[in-house]
């Protein structure tokens with residue numbers, strides 16, 4: 537991982553861990569209070585006792601009957617405590633959290649699962665996850681890109697290029713001090729632009745490449761691919777047409793294992809020669825390999 541990215545992750549993890557450890561995990565249920573105490577019952581109380589006690593207390597502290605603001609707060613707390621203890625499953629979880637305060641992560645996870653798990657749409661979680669991932673991906677790409685640019689700017693090749701460009705602009709004449717700074721700036725910018733086109737493996741972050749966008753576009757991508765295959769099958773398998781130049785060049789590129797970008801940079805006549813050899817047919821390809829072998833031996 538990149539140093540910057542790993543620092544980011546460590547900080548994030550640290551923040552989460554610390555915020556979880558600061559309070560014992562059972563306190564996420566009834567804040568600093570004990571849910572049983574709030575309802576005025578013991579931990580061994582049965583369901584009907586809890587219910588009875590809750591009705592009594594909620595009547596006593598109901599805001600309509602009791603205008604005291606403290607009472608209103610208590611009313612909310614009591615209602616919350618009852619929400620937890622009336623349900624057998626969440627009561628059991630709460631008891632477990634009291635008995636095992638050290639299992640912070642387990643208890644916290646169970647709490648959030650019980651209270652938000654069923655309310656949260658899985659799709660929303662997925663969308664959130666994709667957004668977060670895409671965000672990290674985007675940041676990471678920018679960091680990598682900027683690092684690559686900085687690295688290239690430090691190389692002698694870049695500096696020499698800058699000098700050459702300067703000479704070309706000024707026609708070899710050293711300018712009066714005046715406008716020089718400006719010209720330099722302009723040149724730097726031009727060169728930067730040129731550079732941006734050339735750095736491979738650290739392309740400028742593209743929104744189209746983000747995981748989130750990819751997932752959204754998946755049906756479109758798959759559809760396009762299917763259409764392409766269908767078209768291909770119909771044209772070349774069913775109708776037995778001869779390959780169009782574009783498709784033939786695709787087959788050639790694939791049998792040679794050349795990436796698309798490199799193929800684009802090959803000059804047209806070489807491409808034409810290669811395509812005409814029909815390298816996607818096995819015997820042709822083997823002939824071609826044999827020729828290449830001979831050629832390289834001869835050169836040595």
Ligand SMILES: *[C@@H]1O[C@H](CO)[C@@H](O)[C@H](O)[C@H]1NC(C)=O
Nearest residue numbers: 580581582583584585586588
């Ligand atoms: C709950 O406990 C009370 C008091 O101990 C008892 O009277 C009642 O029968 C119990 N209820 C149930 C459902 O066990």
